[in-house]
Amino acid sequence: MSHAAAFPLAQAPTGAVAARATDLSKVYGQGETRVTALDSVSVEFRRGEFTAIMGPSGSGKSTLMHCLAGLDSVSSGSARIGDVELASLGDRQLTRLRRDRIGFVFQAFNLLPTLTALENITLPMDIAGRKPDKQWLDMVVDTVGLSGRLAHRPSQLSGGQQQRVAVARALAARPEIIFADEPTGNLDSRSGAELLGFLHESVRALRQTIVMVTHDPVAASYADRVIFLADGRIVDEMREPTADAVLDRMKRFDAKGRTS
Amino acid sequence: MFRTALRNLLAHKTRLMMTALAVLLGTAFVSGTLVFSDSVGSAYRNKMAKSLDDVAVSVTAGRSALKEKDALDSRVVESVRALPGVASVRPSVSGTVMVADKQNNPAGSEWGSSGANFVPGANGKDSRYPIVKGRGPTAEGEIVLDAKTAAKTGAEVGDTVRLAVDGPVMTKKLVGIAETDDPKVSAGGSLALFDTATAQKLLGTPGQFSELIVTATPGTDQQKLTAKVRETLPKDAFRTQSGKELAAEESKAIDKETSSIRNTFLAFAGIALFVGVFIIANTFTMLIAQRSREIALLRAVGASRRQVVRSVLIEAGLLGLVASAAGFVLGLGVATGLRAVLNSAGASLPDGPLVIEPMSVLTALGVGVVVTVLAAWLPSRKAAKIAPVEALAAAEQPPAPRGLLLRNALGAVLTAAGVAIMLYITTLKDSGGLEIAMAGSALTMAGVIVLAPLLSRPFVHLFAKATGRLTGISGKLAKENALRNPRRTAATASALMIGLSLITGLTVVAVSADQGVAKMGQQDLTADYKVTSANFGGLSPDIAKTLAKEPGVTAAVPLRSVGFQSSNQPALAYAADIPSLGEVADLRFVSGSPADVRKGTVAVSDQYAKDHGLKVGSPLPMDFYDGEKATPKVAAVYAKNDVVSAVLATPSLLDPHLEKVRDDEVLVKAAPGKAGELRAKIKETLGGNPLIKVQSQEDLRRSEAGSIDDILYLMYGLLGMAVVIAVVGVVNTLAMSVFERTREIGMLRAIGLARTGVKQMVRLESVMIAMFGAVLGVGVGIFLAWSGGHLVRSSFPQYEMVVPWARIAVFLLIALAVGVLAAVWPARRAARLNMLESIGAQ
Structure with missing residues (x-):
């Protein structure tokens, strides 16, 4: 098993840990229906880094993200955002933590159909009752290329544009970390590539930290680092990934899956 | 198709629960009324048969x-x-x-x-x-x-x-x-x-x-x-x-009595069922929207439009049947309860077993099924229009709602016609035209119901603007949700509007009539007590004399009246001692001198003088009912007042025409500060006679207005059922909305909206819907009461419209409470949704 600390990070001079899992386990059900989704996983995500989590279906990649993002509870071990231990927080504090320190991009249904693009983008700040930083907001909107479409409702936007609104929403509140769950899953390849470009750019230019769950090797190739999960464990890690290298790694899972 | 309908019904049990409840309450009201009237009729008949047995x-x-x-x-x-x-x-x-x-x-x-x-x-x-x-x-x-x-x-x-x-x-x-x-x-x-x-x-x-x-x-x-x-x-x-x-x-006589009670109650049951129609239609519209892919699939595999419609109608029919069967059982409870309530309100209904005629059972079930099927008819037409190809479309979002243009045009025409009729009513000089007024009211209400989706937008915006500072993002989300489907919001609010407009209208008319009645008797009375005989037989003249000597009494003025005709117009002449009458009544003379009213002269009110062309000095020919005639001269004219209406004379003029010299009433003015203790003393002085009634001004007002209040409260009770059903409708709409928006709620929770914020959002939407219905209802109710009130006024000149703002504020507060209460369960459900499951929900 490799450890993040063993690899010096070129793009994160501060090196501070944005999120960390230590011996994290997640078990569903009891008795015969007991399923271990995560089996004492330890991993760190550094500031200003774009990490992709990959693995076959049922490998626990989404569960890992949900536990780290405070969307799901942990069975044992520890999940931290910055230096806050999530297991010690109640529902109210977790909600506040998600609101103030985490951004989300989901596969679909990211937006409220009743709100305009701009209203959707500022929603987390509206919930917190904060005024958005105008300059920052303009920059984010520019970065994702939505300037002309802010007054549109989601139904008037294409799928790619909708996901860009979701990314802008995640960026606008300047969270410590953004979790993206299959953000390109519902997009055609061109829109997907565009969106991944924006995510990459936000890490480069805006120094965001992004953790993305995906099963698409091309998507993973936009990340600085790829973590591979299988059967609830971290089985490998790759720096500066290319699509081909990731695909090769994934094929090994498939082969294993077929033979076992 | 029958099996599909049955499966659907079973699959959506909980979602149909509220709809079933609406049908159930309506049919319970109908069957309760029928069983109640049959039971009371039969109990009366048994009782009478027993007493007439031999x-x-x-x-x-x-x-x-x-x-x-x-x-x-x-x-x-x-x-x-x-x-x-x-x-x-x-x-x-x-x-x-x-x-x-x-x-x-x-x-x-x-x-x-x-x-x-x-x-x-x-x-x-x-x-x-x-x-x-x-x-x-x-x-x-x-x-x-x-x-x-x-x-x-x-x-x-x-x-x-x-x-x-x-x-x-x-x-x-x-x-x-x-x-x-x-x-x-x-x-x-x-x-x-x-x-x-x-x-x-x-x-x-x-x-x-x-x-x-x-x-x-x-x-x-x-x-x-x-x-x-x-x-x-x-x-x-x-x-x-x-x-x-x-x-x-x-x-x-019993049949006449029970059938009039029955018809009154059935009218209110009809209102309750009509309100239920909105809820049923709402539910089926939502179910069909949710099920559109399923229906498209049925169409794709070969079901005809007609079969789809039939399936929906069968589902509605089954729902109606089950709900009305349960409603009938509840109706038996209603029938028992009605008897208890009416008895405690003073009616003495005989005891007897509940009588369940087969006709009552059939009527209740029939009404329940027919109402449900009729209400589901329009939604079923929508189901038929779903194209088979929609089964294949990955329709994430429901299709954009159809334009409201046609609906708004129809609503505008209906409302305009209704308002025009009601305005015409205000120009009528007589009290005929009740049917026209009822038709106008119905048209106005129907028009407003049709227009409600159009009206909902400005209302919700205004409401959100007024409360925005307080409610923050939850308020904004609630506003957008309420506006998302104006038809649904409007239908839900309309259900509440119907009950509230009737309640408001009746309240305004009743309170106005109340005040009119109070004015009629008491506005010119300055006495503290009015002493009368409980059997309307009059009082011996000794009573006034006794009371006048009582310490603490400033004046005890006896009044007697005699009917007479003058140029074939019947009127009442009062006999009293005029100087002392001024102490117990607001009597103002406008011409002539009261001192000149002696035997052979009278005083008349200015109104009577005007109507009969009299002035000081003119003769007034009086034909008494004992066959005698007199022609006294008018010596004075007083401003019209309600204590002595047309003619005021001395006892010496009128007493000869009385069969027995008895006082109608004795008006008692107490010395300052003595009014409180005087009542008991008057009773005591008069020997504790149970026949003698001593009423204060407050008693008089209450006795005149009492029956109006009783009727009003009964109406509240009966219309309460319609309001309860409307509340069920609000719960229903919210529960369905929460269900439809599961994914959105999951997303909101993930990005940081707290459970309380989700609850607040659902609650505020509920309050907006409830307040919209209430404001429409109160508005329409006041308008109808104002215009319809002119009918009352023509036969009851003291009637003047009074809007009891305090009571209307209470109605609005109740609507607010209704909104909050209706949201309790849906809000809790929404707040408890599992975030991850919600985001992934289909």
């Missing part, structure tokens, strides 16, 4: 009973008793007797205080009035009371009871307590029994009876016996009826 013939005194030869006396009794086939003749005497309770008020109600003679048989007992304690009355100084009345007087056997018939108070010794099943007594009346001679002396004419009840020997034909009795007695002097005729007559 009555073969009844003979009552005719109108000319004062003439000697037509008297219903013992000669008549003997001649009837001598007829073959007559088993017994019970000669009875009855009348009004007021028994004093501990406070010297009548122990029984004004209309139910009766007295009768005790008719002992050979064994000394009277089968009609079984004595449970003591013995029957045998002498003039003795009385027997029913148990309830005895308890109210606090008298035990052997004690003295105070009572009055039409004059001074008298005392009698209580010698026994009797049982009675007289419905008047069980309804709050009282019964006093005397021996026959005393009863005749007190209640009628010595030696005469008011009714003979004849029983027949077994095997005697009632009809023939009645004919024989009729032949025996002088023609036209008495009214002779067979027991059967009496029974038929009463049965008819």
Whole structure:
């Protein structure tokens, strides 16, 4: 098993840990229906880094993200955002933590159909009752290329544009970390590539930290680092990934899956 | 298709629960009403049959009973008793007797205080009035009371009871307590029994009876016996009826009574069901929208449009059947409850088993099924329009709602027509036109219901703007949700609007009428107390004299009235001492001098003077009903007031035309600060006579307005059902909305909206819908009350529209509470949704 600390990070001079899992386990059900989704996983995500989590279906990649993002509870071990231990927080504090320190991009249904693009983008700040930083907001909107479409409702936007609104929403509140769950899953390849470009750019230019769950090797190739999960464990890690290298790694899972 | 319908019904049990509840409540109301009226009718009939059981013939005194030869006396009794086939003749005497309770008020109600003679048989007992304690009355100084009345007087056997018939108070010794099943007594009346001679002396004419009840020997034909009795007695002097005729007559009266109660209740049940229609239609619209892919699939595999429609209608029919069956069971409870409620409100409904006619069952089930199917008809048409290709489309979002243009145009036309009719009503000079007003009201309400989606937008915006600062993001989200489907929001609010507009309209009219009534009697009265006789028989002139001497009394002014005609117009003339009348009434003279009103002159009101072309000095020809005429001169004119209406004269002018010189009322003004204690003293001074009624201004207002209030509260109760169903509708809409927006709620929670924020969002949407319905209802209600009120005004000039803002504020507060309450369950569900499952939900 490799450890993040063993690899010096070129793009994160501060090196501070944005999120960390230590011996994290997640078990569903009891008795015969007991399923271990995560089996004492330890991993760190550094500031200003774009990490992709990959693995076959049922490998626990989404569960890992949900536990780290405070969307799901942990069975044992520890999940931290910055230096806050999530297991010690109640529902109210977790909600506040998600609101103030985490951004989300989901596969679909990211937006409220009743709100305009701009209203959707500022929603987390509206919930917190904060005024958005105008300059920052303009920059984010520019970065994702939505300037002309802010007054549109989601139904008037294409799928790619909708996901860009979701990314802008995640960026606008300047969270410590953004979790993206299959953000390109519902997009055609061109829109997907565009969106991944924006995510990459936000890490480069805006120094965001992004953790993305995906099963698409091309998507993973936009990340600085790829973590591979299988059967609830971290089985490998790759720096500066290319699509081909990731695909090769994934094929090994498939082969294993077929033979076992 | 039947199986599909059944499966769908079972699959959506919980989502259909609220709809079923709406149908259930409506049918419970219908079946409750039907069972109640059947049960009460049958109980009345049983009771009557029992009391008329052994009555073969009844003979009552005719109108000319004062003439000697037509008297219903013992000669008549003997001649009837001598007829073959007559088993017994019970000669009875009855009348009004007021028994004093501990406070010297009548122990029984004004209309139910009766007295009768005790008719002992050979064994000394009277089968009609079984004595449970003591013995029957045998002498003039003795009385027997029913148990309830005895308890109210606090008298035990052997004690003295105070009572009055039409004059001074008298005392009698209580010698026994009797049982009675007289419905008047069980309804709050009282019964006093005397021996026959005393009863005749007190209640009628010595030696005469008011009714003979004849029983027949077994095997005697009632009809023939009645004919024989009729032949025996002088023609036209008495009214002779067979027991059967009496029974038929009463049965008819009972039917009339129960059917009028039934029809009133059914009208309200109809309103409740109509409100239910909105909820049913809402539910099926939502279900079909959610199920559109499924329906498209059915169409794709070969189901015809007609089959899709049929499937939806069968589902509705099944739902209606199940819900109305449950509703019928609840209706039995309603029927029992109605009796209890009406009884506690003072109606004396006889006891009896619930009567369930097969017709009631069929009607309740039929109404439930038909209403549900009809309400689901429009949504089912929408289902038929779903194209098979939609099964393949990955329709994430429901199709954009159709434009409201046609609907708004129709709504505008309906509303305009309704408003125009109501405005026309305000120009009418007479009270005819009730039907037109009702049609106009219905049109106006229908128009507003059709327009409601259009109106919802500005209302919700305004509401959100007004509360935005307080409610933050939850308020904004709630606003957007409420606006998302204006048809649904409008239909839900309309259900509430119907109930509230009727409630508001009735309240405004009733409160206005109340004030009109209060004005009519009291606005010109400055006296503290009005003393009258409880049996409307008038007061002896001595009473005013006694009261005038009472310490603490500034003035005790007697008033008497005589009817007369002047140029064939009937009017009332009052006789009073004019200088002292000024102390108890607001009497202002506009011309002439009150001092000049003596024998031979009168004062008239300015209104009467104007109507009859009179002025000071003109003669007023008066034709009295005793055949005499007089032509006094007008000596003064006073401003119209409500204490003495048309003509004011001296007693010396009017007294000769009175049959008996009795005062209608004595108006008492207390010395400053003495008003409070005076009431008890007046009663005491007048010997504690239960006949004497002492009413303060407040009592008078309450007694005039009391019945209006009672009716209004009954209406509130009946319309309450429609409101309850509307609340069920709000819960239904919210629950469905939460279900539809599961993914959104999951996303909101993930990006940081707290559970309380989610709850707040659902709650605020609920409040917006409820307030929209309430504001529409109150607005329409006030408009209809204003325009329809003109009908009342034409026959009731004191009527002036008063909007009871405080009460309307209470309605709005209730609507607010309704909104909050309706949201409790859906909000909790929304807040408890599992975030991850919600985001992934299909």
